[in-house]
Amino acid sequence: MIGEFSVRTRSRNDAVDITSEVQNIVSRSGVSEGICVIYVPHTTAGVTINEGADPAVMQDVLESLEKLVPWRAGYKHLEGNSAAHIKASLVGSSVQIIIDNGKLSLGTWQRVFFCEFDGPRTRRVKVMVS
Numbered sequence: 001m002i003g004e005f006s007v008r009t010r011s012r013n014d015a016v017d018i019t020s021e022v023q024n025i026v027s028r029s030g031v032s033e034g035i036c037v038i039y040v041p042h043t044t045a046g047v048t049i050n051e052g053a054d055p056a057v058m059q060d061v062l063e064s065l066e067k068l069v070p071w072r073a074g075y076k077h078l079e080g081n082s083a084a085h086i087k088a089s090l091v092g093s094s095v096q097i098i099i100d101n102g103k104l105s106l107g108t109w110q111r112v113f114f115c116e117f118d119g120p121r122t123r124r125v126k127v128m129v130s
């Protein structure tokens with residue numbers, strides 16, 4: 001089963017917790033034991049799993065990526081958003097999560113985050129459950 005939903009991001013760099021949306025698709029699929037692939041079909045955004053208990057963690061991740069890959073650094077790409085493309089490659093376009101007893105097998109502190117690097121925009125997330 002393939003599901004899809006949209007995410008509205010709020011700033012150039014943003015991390016949006018999409019765990020509930022993904023779990024909803026898993027629940028609707030009826031799959032009890034399987035795999036869930038979460039895929040972001042964008043070149044300037046990504047998806048990652050990290051701590052959701054303290055929102056400062058993802059702020060630190062975004063700020064550290066900003067230091068590693070500054071917005072302006074003599075890039076060649078004419079659109080002017082190379083930093084966002086580079087961050088998207090660093091973070092990656094998909095994650096996989098084991099489904100156990102109909103639930104995403106996330107650790108106690110883990111959440112799934114949509115990572116925006118060239119927002120604010122409305123983005124799409126695709127989810128495959130099998």
Ligand code: ZN
Nearest residue numbers: 077079081082
């Ligand atoms: Zn571009």
